[in-house]
Amino acid sequence: MRGLLSSLVLQALLLVVMVHLSTQTRLLSDTDDICKLFKDGTKLRKPGACNEWIECQNSEVSDSGSCSGDTPYFSLSENKCYKSLGDSYCSSPSCKGLSGYIGDTLNCSNWYYCDSGVLKQNGICPHKMYFDQVNGQCVYPENTVCAASYELCNIVPKGVRFRDENNCNMYNTCESYKIKSYTCETGTYFNVATGECGPKKDIVCDNHPLPEDVCGTKKLAMRNKFVADQATCRGYYYCRDLGSGVPDPDPIYLHCDENTFFNQDRQGCMPRESQKCNYDRCDGRQDGYVVAEDEGCHNYIECVDGRETTPMSCGSEYFNAATQSCTATQITYGACSA
Numbered sequence: 001m002r003g004l005l006s007s008l009v010l011q012a013l014l015l016v017v018m019v020h021l022s023t024q025t026r027l028l029s030d031t032d033d034i035c036k037l038f039k040d041g042t043k044l045r046k047p048g049a050c051n052e053w054i055e056c057q058n059s060e061v062s063d064s065g066s067c068s069g070d071t072p073y074f075s076l077s078e079n080k081c082y083k084s085l086g087d088s089y090c091s092s093p094s095c096k097g098l099s100g101y102i103g104d105t106l107n108c109s110n111w112y113y114c115d116s117g118v119l120k121q122n123g124i125c126p127h128k129m130y131f132d133q134v135n136g137q138c139v140y141p142e143n144t145v146c147a148a149s150y151e152l153c154n155i156v157p158k159g160v161r162f163r164d165e166n167n168c169n170m171y172n173t174c175e176s177y178k179i180k181s182y183t184c185e186t187g188t189y190f191n192v193a194t195g196e197c198g199p200k201k202d203i204v205c206d207n208h209p210l211p212e213d214v215c216g217t218k219k220l221a222m223r224n225k226f227v228a229d230q231a232t233c234r235g236y237y238y239c240r241d242l243g244s245g246v247p248d249p250d251p252i253y254l255h256c257d258e259n260t261f262f263n264q265d266r267q268g269c270m271p272r273e274s275q276k277c278n279y280d281r282c283d284g285r286q287d288g289y290v291v292a293e294d295e296g297c298h299n300y301i302e303c304v305d306g307r308e309t310t311p312m313s314c315g316s317e318y319f320n321a322a323t324q325s326c327t328a329t330q331i332t333y334g335a336c337s338a
Contacts, residue, residue, distance in 0.1 A: 024172075024179050028108055028148040029141075033060045034155075037162040039195045045074045045155040048107035048148060050090035053081070059192075076174075079157035087177060089154045095119045103133040106154075108146035111138075153177045161195045168205035171197075200231055201280045201308065208235065214251060215239035221247040226267050229253065233261040233277035234269075234284050258284035273321045274334035281335075282308045289324050297336040 026034070028048045035056035038044070046052035046064065053074045055063040067074050067081035073090075075082035093105060095114035104110030111131040113121040125131050125138035132144040153174035156162060164170035164181065171190040172181050184190055184197035189205055191198040208231040215237070216222040222239040229235035237251035256262050256269035261277055263270045272281070273291050281290045282303035292299035292311050300319040302309045314326035321333065 024152045025149055026152070027146070028106070028150065029146040035060050035062075037165065037192065038160070039192055042160060042162075043079065044157070044160075045076060045089075047150050047155050050074070050085060051081075076155075076157045076177075079160075087154075089150075092119060092122065101131075101133065101136040103131045104148060106148055106150060108141070108148045109138075151177075153179055161190075163190055163192050166207060167209045168200075168203060168207065169197075169209050204307070205231070208232065208253075210237075210251070213247070215247040215249075217247060218245045221245055226254075226262070226264065227251075228262055228264045229255075231279060232283045233272070233275070233279050233281060234258075236262040236264070256284075272335075276335055280308050282306055289319070289321075291319050291321050291333050291335050293335050295336060295338055297331055297333055299336070 026047070034044070034047070035042070035054075036059045038056045040057050042056045044054050044056070046054045051067045051072055051074060053065055053067070054061045057063070071081040071083055073082055073085045074080070075084065075086050077086045089106070093102065093112060095102075095112070095117050097117055098114040099116055100114060102112050102114060104112065107124075108130040109125040109128070111123055111125065112119060128141070129138040130141050130144050130146050131137075132139045134144075152162070152172075154177070156174045158175065159173055161171050161173055164172055167183075168189040169184045170181055171184070172179050174180070187200065188197040189200050189203040190196075191203050208229055211230045214222075214227055214230070215225075216239070221242070221244070223241040223244075225239050226236050227239055229237060232255070234256040235253065236255065237253055239248040239251045242248055259272060260269035261272045261275040261283075262268075263275055276293055277283075281293070281301060283306070285303040286306050288303055289300045290303060291297060292301050294311070297318050298315065299311050299313045301311050317326040317328050318331040319325075320327045320329075320331055
């Protein structure tokens with residue numbers, strides 16, 4: 001254990017910290033499914049379209065349709081097919097100062113023809129082809145680059161909550177076609193399935209937010225210390241020594257291996273069965289069983305896809321973490337001791 005602190009410090013100092021800027025702008029050619037941000041049953045305007053909608057189910061597009069007749073547009077303010085749009089998303093592009101064929105900035109297949117600043121003609125490429133503005137013709141998608149884009153609030157109806165991709169403890173809505181962000185209460189994350197904030201352990205989070213004052217305050221800064229991430233059993237931050245009264249504003253994130261949990265008092269990673277933890281004990285374990293924290297060490301938890309499931313019991317016997325089974329031999333772990 002003596003060399004653990006120094007080796008971890010060296011590891012932390014060698015890491016390159018990448019800062020990802022939050023953006024709500026998306027390319028129409030993006031391959032990731034927008035529905036991963038929305039709860040089941042959410043209906044959105046189809047990106048790049050004025051009269052079409054999509055519906056989300058199981059984090060992917062499950063249904064779609066077109067508006068027609070007396071209600072030819074999908075209205076964000078009404079969240080349904082409606083007689084008018086109510087916004088400028090589908091307005092024709094300006095031909096001011098332009099001549100010749102131009103591509104649509106909202107839809108890869110649309111094109112317009114401008115003549116001395118006047119819109120003369122417009123059309124849509126057939127067979128799901130894209131318009132190539134360089135050559136002024138329709139081509140197959142693999143033969144051009146589609147630069148058409150949209151903002152999330154171009155497709156999300158007013159008041160619909162959706163996940164903030166960079167912060168698990170935040171969610172967004174669209175108000176007056178602009179993003180409005182909200183932060184969940186301390187100890188909770190936004191749950192896409194319910195559209196509400198809920199316990200951290202119930203939400204899958206790939207990028208845990210930096211806790212407030214994780215490296216202390218100006219009165220008492222954590223200097224050259226490892227501190228728990230306050231979200232998982234294995235994760236922790238390295239707070240650099242920036243001088244007295246200067247808490248590290250950008251600590252480096254690290255985590256213990258799958259067999260250990262972080263112990264802040266010991267400033268290191270300890271065998272997971274020896275540690276109590278307020279978060280998901282299946283952290284780092286895709287499958288198998290882990291000891292539950294119930295006193296007596298009779299109970300255990302099955303891990304499925306890295307998440308806790310319903311606790312199970314060995315009855316009067318004891319759970320053996322090494323053999324992954326129940327045994328009559330008394331076993332005591334720190335995680336389930338008094």
